[in-house]
Amino acid sequence: MTGLVSPQHTQLARPVELAAASALRSQATPRRWGRRLYLAANIAILTFLLAPIAIVIVFALNPTPFIQFPPVGVSLRWFEKFFASRDFMQALLFSLEVAAMTTVAATVLGASAALAIARGNLPGSRLIVATMLSPLMLPAILTGLALFQSYVLLDVGRPVWGLVAGHTLVTIPYVVRTTLAVLHNFDVRLEEAAQNLGASPARTFVEVTLPLVKPGVMAGGIFAFIVSFDQFPVSLFLVAPGSETLPITLFNYLKFDLDGTIGAASVVSILLAFLVVIALDRTVGLRSYVKL
Amino acid sequence: MPGSSAPRVNSLALLILPSALLFALFFFLPIGLMAVMSVLTGNPVVMPNVAFTTKHYARMGNDSYYLEVISTTLRIGLWTTLVALVIGYPLAHWMARIKSRTGHALLLMAVLAPMLTGIVVRTFAWMTLLSDKGVINQILISLGLIARPLQLMYNEAGIIIGLVHIYVPFMVLTLTGVIGRIDERLEQAAENLGASPWRAFLEVTLPLSLPGILAGSLLVFALAISAYVTPILLGGFQIMTLPILIYQQISANFNVGFAAALGMVLLVISLSLVIAYNHVLGLVSGQRELQ
Numbered sequence: 001m002t003g004l005v006s007p008q009h010t011q012l013a014r015p016v017e018l019a020a021a022s023a024l025r026s027q028a029t030p031r032r033w034g035r036r037l038y039l040a041a042n043i044a045i046l047t048f049l050l051a052p053i054a055i056v057i058v059f060a061l062n063p064t065p066f067i068q069f070p071p072v073g074v075s076l077r078w079f080e081k082f083f084a085s086r087d088f089m090q091a092l093l094f095s096l097e098v099a100a101m102t103t104v105a106a107t108v109l110g111a112s113a114a115l116a117i118a119r120g121n122l123p124g125s126r127l128i129v130a131t132m133l134s135p136l137m138l139p140a141i142l143t144g145l146a147l148f149q150s151y152v153l154l155d156v157g158r159p160v161w162g163l164v165a166g167h168t169l170v171t172i173p174y175v176v177r178t179t180l181a182v183l184h185n186f187d188v189r190l191e192e193a194a195q196n197l198g199a200s201p202a203r204t205f206v207e208v209t210l211p212l213v214k215p216g217v218m219a220g221g222i223f224a225f226i227v228s229f230d231q232f233p234v235s236l237f238l239v240a241p242g243s244e245t246l247p248i249t250l251f252n253y254l255k256f257d258l259d260g261t262i263g264a265a266s267v268v269s270i271l272l273a274f275l276v277v278i279a280l281d282r283t284v285g286l287r288s289y290v291k292l
Numbered sequence: 293m294p295g296s297s298a299p300r301v302n303s304l305a306l307l308i309l310p311s312a313l314l315f316a317l318f319f320f321l322p323i324g325l326m327a328v329m330s331v332l333t334g335n336p337v338v339m340p341n342v343a344f345t346t347k348h349y350a351r352m353g354n355d356s357y358y359l360e361v362i363s364t365t366l367r368i369g370l371w372t373t374l375v376a377l378v379i380g381y382p383l384a385h386w387m388a389r390i391k392s393r394t395g396h397a398l399l400l401m402a403v404l405a406p407m408l409t410g411i412v413v414r415t416f417a418w419m420t421l422l423s424d425k426g427v428i429n430q431i432l433i434s435l436g437l438i439a440r441p442l443q444l445m446y447n448e449a450g451i452i453i454g455l456v457h458i459y460v461p462f463m464v465l466t467l468t469g470v471i472g473r474i475d476e477r478l479e480q481a482a483e484n485l486g487a488s489p490w491r492a493f494l495e496v497t498l499p500l501s502l503p504g505i506l507a508g509s510l511l512v513f514a515l516a517i518s519a520y521v522t523p524i525l526l527g528g529f530q531i532m533t534l535p536i537l538i539y540q541q542i543s544a545n546f547n548v549g550f551a552a553a554l555g556m557v558l559l560v561i562s563l564s565l566v567i568a569y570n571h572v573l574g575l576v577s578g579q580r581e582l583q
Contacts, residue, residue, distance in 0.1 A: 026457075050406070053417065056420070066425060132311065137562070138559070139514075139535070141538065142518070146555070147318060149551075149552065153329075228412075230412075251525075
């Protein structure tokens with residue numbers, strides 16, 4: 001530390017103006033360049049993040065059946081092909097159905113669990129939280145494999161409820177996390193005040209706790225919907241042939257074809273996700289729910 | 293819990309039961325069954341005389357092909373983690389330090405947008421960019437920089453590019469949280485004492501953000517080694533990783549026992565990473581993983 005400080009001491013001994021002038025002369029240029037480099041690197045990184053999404057949109061609107069750059073025109077033929085395709089439409093509808101069922105299940109189960117953890121004084125709550133968040137980090141492909149093996153062993157086939165159960169498992173952590181975040185942030189004294197004013201625990205719960213928790217639950221539900229809609233590894237093992245979700249159908253198509261239909265399908269799912277995110281931002285605000 | 297001396301379990305605790313049931317039936321039981329299947333000679337439901345065996349694990353240990361697959365998987369995971377860290381750190385730093393609220397919101401959107409685009413869609417996007425007739429090769433050829441297309445995919449590099457794109461948001465969000473908690477005045481103090489911004493960063497910010505680096509890296513590594521879509525499509529079915537091998541054992545060979553054994557290997561690796569991740573985040577602050 002002394003080595004770091006000592007040159008500055010000699011500088012400080014000089015008159016202040018002199019020190020400031022020399023600091024300006026010696027530091028301003030490299031500092032400005034450093035700042036430019038920092039911004040340039042970050043803009044390059046942002047380009048890396050966003051360019052592929054932009055390319056997909058260009059590709060979806062490009063009339064040629066192969067990738068052409070720069071694009072030669074704008075057409076909606078790939079969107080027409082996508083919406084006219086029975087396979088894609090069935091898959092899209094099935095994905096929406098599964099995502100809707102998953103959202104309901106994950107929201108109800110996840111929000112109840114979060115309430116129990118935050119307000120039930122459960123022993124070992126840290127372990128319970130870690131367990132409930134673990135499907136986020138354990139490979140989803142293992143969840144898929146393990147469920148598939150169990151369904152084979154129990155000879156139940158590949159039922160829709162089995163798929164929804166798998167999706168619920170991998171989306172519950174989002175609901176638990178957002179709901180817990182709200183429960184931890186809000187003032188317990190609000191509940192105490194309601195009880196002091198004579199409200200029963202049940203009434204306090206319905207009239208104070210639930211409305212305050214609602215934004216967190218909704219945010220988690222919206223995440224659950226998006227994650228289920230885009231879910232791949234669990235579905236890979238659990239979908240029945242003939243009734244596949246959209247990501248699986250896209251994947252199977254991608255193995256053989258690389259035309260604009262995939263681009264159009266991608267744009268549709270990107271738009272859907274964006275609509276959902278805008279809804280999320282409008283209703284509850286994004287910032288507090290994306291902490292990892 | 294200040295004030296309440298001995299918190300008692302109350303009726304709200306019962307609300308945990310539905311989730312507990314779901315996790316027991318659809319998570320722990322299946323994974324337990326997978327562990328059992330990995331040491332059995334066959335399916336006990338349809339075959340009358342199954343026996344205990346270690347042959348699935350022995351097969352993995354004895355055949356260098358499977359060890360090669362595991363090492364390929366880990367190598368791809370390591371490179372992905374390293375690249376994601378190098379490009380994720382500057383962005384996370386900017387997000388944590390940017391003053392304007394609009395700027396922060398825009399950056400957050402830019403990081404979340406790829407996250408909200410499905411894995412299949414993003415892999416497709418990289419195929420249109422990296423293929424022989426893809427955007428990058430077309431641009432390079434039209435500029436006269438290269439004569440023949442570069443081989444950008446159907447190799448490990450292509451897989452790593454795609455995986456980095458998919459998992460770098462997780463790195464950025466983890467790092468932003470940790471960098472944001474480092475008091476900016478520490479950097480300013482270092483600079484006031486004469487350190488250049490770069491030196492202040494190297495000697496103050498970087499060491500303080502080490503837990504974030506570790507946590508983010510563990511997370512990205514765990515996600516990257518379990519990826520399926522990106523390695524199979526950007527690897528052009530040429531490069532074998534553990535998840536691809538697992539699915540192949542089910543779909544092509546229907547060797548459930550061997551698939552289970554491979555699954556157990558992936559499970560043990562991932563589980564140690566998860567425990568390490570939680571431990572690291574627990575070190576950052578005691579209550580973090582509750583959020």
